Amino acid sequence: MAAQAPALPAVRLTWWIDDPRMRRMLLRLFAGALAVFIGIPLLTLVLWSFAGEWFWPNLIPTQWSLRWWQEVLENPRVTDAMFLSFTIAPVVTALTALVAIPAGYAFARLDVPYRRLLLLLFLIPNAFPRIGLYVSLAVLYYQIGLIDTYWGIVFLHMIGTLVYMTWITTATFRSIDPHLEEAARDAGASPLRAFFSVVMPLALPGIIVASLFSFLASLDEAQGTLIVGTPHYITMPVLLYTLISSFQRPVAAVFSVLLALPSLLLLVVAQRYLHSEYVAAGLGRV
Amino acid sequence: MAEVELRNVSKVYKDTVAVDDVSLHIRDREFVALLGPSGCGKTTTLRMLAGFIRPDGGQILIDGHDVTDLPPERRPTAMVFQSYALWPHMTVADNVAFGLRLRKLARNVVEERTARMLDVVGLPGVTKRYPSQLSGGQQQRVALARALVLGPKILLLDEPLSNLDAKLRVRMRDEIRRIQQELQITTVYVTHDQEEALTMADRIAVMNKGVLQQVGDALDIYDRPATAFVADFIGSSNLLSGTLRVAGASAVAEVGTARVPVDADGLADGTAVTVSARPEDMEVLRAPAADAFALEDARLVNFGAYKRLLGRHPAFGQLEARVPKSFRLDNAPVYVRFTRARAFASDEAPADITDKAARDPARNR
Amino acid sequence: MAVVTSARAVVRPRRLDRSRAAGVLLVLPSLLYLTLFVFIPVIKAITTSFTVRDRDDAGNYTYRVGLDNYAQLATSETLRANVIFTVLIAVTSVAIVFCIAYVIALALRFGRGPSARFLGRIYIVPLFIPSVIASYAMITFLANHGFVDGILQALGLPDGVFPKIVFDWKGIVITQVWLSLPFMTVLLSSVLLEISDSLIESARDVGASSWQIFRHIVLPLSAPGALIGVTFMFLGVIGGFTVPYLLGPNAPQMLGVSMVYYMTNYFEPYIASTQAVAIFLLSLVAAVYYVRQQFKREVR
Numbered sequence: 001m002a003a004q005a006p007a008l009p010a011v012r013l014t015w016w017i018d019d020p021r022m023r024r025m026l027l028r029l030f031a032g033a034l035a036v037f038i039g040i041p042l043l044t045l046v047l048w049s050f051a052g053e054w055f056w057p058n059l060i061p062t063q064w065s066l067r068w069w070q071e072v073l074e075n076p077r078v079t080d081a082m083f084l085s086f087t088i089a090p091v092v093t094a095l096t097a098l099v100a101i102p103a104g105y106a107f108a109r110l111d112v113p114y115r116r117l118l119l120l121l122f123l124i125p126n127a128f129p130r131i132g133l134y135v136s137l138a139v140l141y142y143q144i145g146l147i148d149t150y151w152g153i154v155f156l157h158m159i160g161t162l163v164y165m166t167w168i169t170t171a172t173f174r175s176i177d178p179h180l181e182e183a184a185r186d187a188g189a190s191p192l193r194a195f196f197s198v199v200m201p202l203a204l205p206g207i208i209v210a211s212l213f214s215f216l217a218s219l220d221e222a223q224g225t226l227i228v229g230t231p232h233y234i235t236m237p238v239l240l241y242t243l244i245s246s247f248q249r250p251v252a253a254v255f256s257v258l259l260a261l262p263s264l265l266l267l268v269v270a271q272r273y274l275h276s277e278y279v280a281a282g283l284g285r286v
Numbered sequence: 287m288a289e290v291e292l293r294n295v296s297k298v299y300k301d302t303v304a305v306d307d308v309s310l311h312i313r314d315r316e317f318v319a320l321l322g323p324s325g326c327g328k329t330t331t332l333r334m335l336a337g338f339i340r341p342d343g344g345q346i347l348i349d350g351h352d353v354t355d356l357p358p359e360r361r362p363t364a365m366v367f368q369s370y371a372l373w374p375h376m377t378v379a380d381n382v383a384f385g386l387r388l389r390k391l392a393r394n395v396v397e398e399r400t401a402r403m404l405d406v407v408g409l410p411g412v413t414k415r416y417p418s419q420l421s422g423g424q425q426q427r428v429a430l431a432r433a434l435v436l437g438p439k440i441l442l443l444d445e446p447l448s449n450l451d452a453k454l455r456v457r458m459r460d461e462i463r464r465i466q467q468e469l470q471i472t473t474v475y476v477t478h479d480q481e482e483a484l485t486m487a488d489r490i491a492v493m494n495k496g497v498l499q500q501v502g503d504a505l506d507i508y509d510r511p512a513t514a515f516v517a518d519f520i521g522s523s524n525l526l527s528g529t530l531r532v533a534g535a536s537a538v539a540e541v542g543t544a545r546v547p548v549d550a551d552g553l554a555d556g557t558a559v560t561v562s563a564r565p566e567d568m569e570v571l572r573a574p575a576a577d578a579f580a581l582e583d584a585r586l587v588n589f590g591a592y593k594r595l596l597g598r599h600p601a602f603g604q605l606e607a608r609v610p611k612s613f614r615l616d617n618a619p620v621y622v623r624f625t626r627a628r629a630f631a632s633d634e635a636p637a638d639i640t641d642k643a644a645r646d647p648a649r650n651r
Numbered sequence: 652m653a654v655v656t657s658a659r660a661v662v663r664p665r666r667l668d669r670s671r672a673a674g675v676l677l678v679l680p681s682l683l684y685l686t687l688f689v690f691i692p693v694i695k696a697i698t699t700s701f702t703v704r705d706r707d708d709a710g711n712y713t714y715r716v717g718l719d720n721y722a723q724l725a726t727s728e729t730l731r732a733n734v735i736f737t738v739l740i741a742v743t744s745v746a747i748v749f750c751i752a753y754v755i756a757l758a759l760r761f762g763r764g765p766s767a768r769f770l771g772r773i774y775i776v777p778l779f780i781p782s783v784i785a786s787y788a789m790i791t792f793l794a795n796h797g798f799v800d801g802i803l804q805a806l807g808l809p810d811g812v813f814p815k816i817v818f819d820w821k822g823i824v825i826t827q828v829w830l831s832l833p834f835m836t837v838l839l840s841s842v843l844l845e846i847s848d849s850l851i852e853s854a855r856d857v858g859a860s861s862w863q864i865f866r867h868i869v870l871p872l873s874a875p876g877a878l879i880g881v882t883f884m885f886l887g888v889i890g891g892f893t894v895p896y897l898l899g900p901n902a903p904q905m906l907g908v909s910m911v912y913y914m915t916n917y918f919e920p921y922i923a924s925t926q927a928v929a930i931f932l933l934s935l936v937a938a939v940y941y942v943r944q945q946f947k948r949e950v951r
Contacts (some may be wrong), residue, residue, distance in 0.1 A: 017865075027770075038774070059798070125685070127886065131906075136695055139924070179367045179369055
């Protein structure tokens with residue numbers, strides 16, 4: 001047809017962004033989809049942990065039971081792993097705090113020589129691929145006898161937590177007005193006294209959140225622990241590897257729920273205090 | 287008895303001299319204001335007095351004792367910070383009592399002294415509250431009480447009123463002066479506000495770019511500025527460049543074709559000078575006259591109690607004169623003549639002098 | 652004169668400054684730790700990757716410096732496939748996470764109402780789930796004869812329509828997306844918060860549409876901060892083990908998995924180290940960018 005088509009008014013492809021009703025609807029749709037994507041996999045795990053019998057393709061278990069819970073909690077391998085995990089995490093957290101808080105304070109307040117270079121070095125652990133680092137560390141552990149030891153695991157866990165906590169405490173200390181500390185010195189307090197009377201109480205919320213995250217990071221660390229801790233030091237997540245690989249679906253599900261509980265507890269408790277910068281400062285547990 | 291002496295004190299940051307060879311003697315019970323634009327080194331000087339910054343050269347003496355190397359906790363000084371620096375996690379009482387408790391005084395002594403000091407600063411009955419529950423003026427008083435409760439020999443104040451609104455600032459000004467008089471305490475007060483300095487201090491030390499320009503009482507500083515910077519920074523001044531002509535006891539500056547009578551202590555005939563005259567030392571004429579400058583684009587600015595006549599001179603730029611509030615402008619030309627002026631050797635370029643808000647890279651921290 | 656001259660008065664000898672000494676002392680323990688457990692292993696990995704082990708006729712091992720390990724990495728069909736696979740997975744996951752997280756962050760920054768609030772509550776959940784559990788949850792969810800497959804059945808679709816996701820590259824990508832969503836969203840939100848309302852309002856004032864505001868103001872202003880998140884996540888995926896180990900195919904493997912196999916199963920630290928350095932080199936651009944940007948943000 002040779003008839004000239006009438007010029008269409010230019011329709012912008014993005015008209016819907018400016019339409020509030022359309023936008024609201026799309027947002028609702030998006031939120032719903034995201035809730036399904038995030039929530040249902042977790043819900044499936046919970047269902048599996050209480051499933052006595054669940055034959056595919058039923059969407060919910062055909063029989064409910066607590067028997068897997070009992071089996072898991074009575075299994076000595078499980079209780080041993082729990083005990084180990086909960087003895088490693090506090091030690092990792094305490095050691096990290098002991099090393100990271102002074103460093104964070106120094107970076108925030110004191111005239112550290114080569115400060116910029118040092119801060120740069122503190123980013124190296126994040127820049128080198130983590131699993132490569134763990135493998136190299138394992139080689140070193142073989143040579144110095146730290147392979148398959150408690151302290152070997154503790155020191156490995158500290159790689160991530162130390163960097164994270166140093167950045168957080170540096171930011172926290174920096175956010176405290178230095179005049180507050182000077183005022184304490186002026187009133188006659190020694191540097192140490194000024195730190196503990198004035199700086200520490202004000203930095204405490206940040207330090208507590210950072211410690212909780214360090215605790216969780218240690219509790220959840222699996223890949224490095226698998227490399228340097230086997231065969232004698234099996235933490236909860238490492239045990240979960242084997243449970244998953246052995247296809248004992250309900251057992252692994254129970255164990256997963258058990259292992260996720262501490263973190264979820266923190267999520268509920270800490271959501272109010274959770275400043276985004278704590279997370280943004282480098283907590284990517286991939 | 288508490289006097290302070292700064293002897294050739296200097297502080298150098300990487301590429302700038304923040305405080306350059308400052309010597310200053312502060313007498314017992316004296317109230318001295320350190321006055322200058324931001325970045326002039328006044329706060330650095332104060333912080334060296336308090337012990338937060340260690341000078342790179344010179345000595346600081348309190349009552350004849352060298353305190354240059356003492357940390358702040360071992361100096362008999364107490365500081366009130368610009369931000370007040372009240373500890374947000376302690377109540378007002380705990381803030382004030384902190385230093386007393388460090389000295390392991392008996393509980394009842396601590397309580398009694400805290401209460402008395404809060405009385406002195408006019409803030410009884412807020413002991414249980416936290417700093418965040420107080421107004422700016424109240425926080426200011428708490429900071430003052432906290433500094434004074436230890437009975438320091440020297441009180442140091444760093445722009446303490448800059449965070450208050452104008453009305454409150456005037457009230458706190460009188461209040462701080464009253465407390466200082468009552469306690470008879472030697473005080474060093476840092477400010478960039480000349481009105482504060484002029485109304486509160488016994489003596490004023492004017493600083494610029496790390497250098498002490500002049501020390502004197504309000505009248506000295508205003509009427510007999512020692513440098514062109516002081517003349518310009520305190521009050522307002524008309525600044526012109528000219529050449530000095532000395533004939534016996536009298537001196538005049540030749541500014542273009544006009545001759546301006548000047549005070550010029552000790553300057554030689556023929557010196558290139560900067561002439562500085564206060565707006566109130568100008569005569570406004572309706573007809574051309576000898577030594578008068580014609581004003582172009584003349585306009586009036588009303589200040590309530592008086593007016594200012596502003597205008598431009600083709601060669602010398604903006605000029606201003608203070609005129610009575612009854613003064614009116616019509617379309618007839620106006621002329622101004624300097625009745626009194628001071629001359630300064632102009633090795634300081636006028637442009638440099640008028641750079642009031644000189645941004646110094648080594649900002650006071 | 653107040654020009655910048657050197658201080659003329661007696662310059663005090665610079666006594667060992669207390670602040671500097673204290674600073675060194677406080678940083679020292681962490682530096683010592685990092686040297687022992689990070690810097691030395693990294694350097695060792697690099698030197699090991701250049702060490703070649705030969706066996707002479709008598710059966711004794713001899714060692715020399717050489718590029719043989721790298722040559723093997725480049726020529727071995729399997730190893731080369733692993734390298735390409737790893738990079739593709741990382742790029743894909745990061746791209747998907749970035750898009751979803753950006754939408755969430757935009758909704759959190761500019762959205763009002765219950766949907767935005769609801770989003771703000773749920774997106775953070777995966778941050779609190781250990782990666783092993785997340786991987787397992789995804790297996791039960793996405794496996795053939797898993798939950799989603801069950802729904803397809805319930806909808807009446809024939810068995811076998813559901814594609815293979817678990818033990819395939821798709822499983823790795825989906826799980827990485829699930830795990831990294833909170834981190835990326837938090838980072839993007841904080842970046843978007845730094846864009847002041849007045850900038851947006853002034854653009855709206857001159858008649859810009861929402862899309863134009865996004866395209867010309869929000870996106871460019873958020874780019875530098877957003878790239879920190881992108882590089883950090885890229886490094887995380889490339890150096891990850893758990894997700895590809897539990898959800899990945901047997902071949903090709905992601906380098907994290909292959910490296911651990913070479914280390915623990917074949918006891919081949921040379922190839923393992925070479926792979927570690929190779930991952931590092933692959934991510935070097937990202938690493939340098941990440942370090943530089945993070946540094947600029949955190950250090951005055």
